[in-house]
Amino acid sequence: MPPKAKFTKDEIIETALDIVREEGFEALTARALGAKLGSSARPIFTVFQSMDEVQQEVMKAARALYDSYIAQALSGERAYEHAFKSVGTQYILFACKEPKLFQLLFMKEKDNPPDFAGVLPLIDENYELILGSVRDDYKISDALALRLYKHLWVYTHGIASLCATGMCRFSGEEISEMVTDVFSSLLAKFAAEKRDEERKERGEQ
Numbered sequence: 014m015p016p017k018a019k020f021t022k023d024e025i026i027e028t029a030l031d032i033v034r035e036e037g038f039e040a041l042t043a044r045a046l047g048a049k050l051g052s053s054a055r056p057i058f059t060v061f062q063s064m065d066e067v068q069q070e071v072m073k074a075a076r077a078l079y080d081s082y083i084a085q086a087l088s089g090e091r092a093y094e095h096a097f098k099s100v101g102t103q104y105i106l107f108a109c110k111e112p113k114l115f116q117l118l119f120m121k122e123k124d125n126p127p128d129f130a131g132v133l134p135l136i137d138e139n140y141e142l143i144l145g146s147v148r149d150d151y152k153i154s155d156a157l158a159l160r161l162y163k164h165l166w167v168y169t170h171g172i173a174s175l176c177a178t179g180m181c182r183f184s185g186e187e188i189s190e191m192v193t194d195v196f197s198s199l200l201a202k203f204a205a206e207k208r209d210e211e212r213k214e215r216g217e218q
Contacts, residue, residue: 038117075114087139106185
């Protein structure tokens with residue numbers, strides 16, 4: 014008969030997540046996790062086969078927390094009113110509130126980095142939902158929505174990375190203003206391009 018688990022799976026994962034939140038992913042060891050639980054490492058392995066399994070569950074928990082930030086942007090009280098701007102703001106907010114988790118999900122060095130065209134679907138499972146929010150909210154084509162998404166992600170990722178690494182601190186008002194400025198400028202630029210294309214199609218100079 015296998016030994017009775019001293020801690021539940023959820024208790025172990027939540028404690029492991031706390032370690033990563035406070036000290037980073039590299040600090041998540043069997044010894045550190047046991048100490049945080051107030052025990053030896055042995056009870057961990059009555060629930061999990063290995064620390065690799067624990068780490069994978071922590072990754073899932075970190076991703077689920079990030080997803081909740083994006084879900085709030087896409088389905089809040091003002092759903093799709095300014096959804097895409099809200100996504101960018103929530104992305105930065107996650108980096109500010111959960112810097113170690115942001116680094117884990119979005120700042121890990123990759124052995125085979127994707128090209129720019131493939132990075133967003135790879136790093137963010139919310140890719141299709143976010144892209145849809147841009148297309149539907151602003152009534153633009155998939156191609157233009159993707160172009161807007163890429164531009165704003167580069168900008169918001171830069172701000173988020175500054176926050177997550179402690180390089181710089183921004184107020185909520187500053188974040189909102191910066192995202193709005195860039196977003197509005199991009200929309201204006203794309204609108205001007207569309208007008209130019211329509212004039213060319215009509216044979217106007």
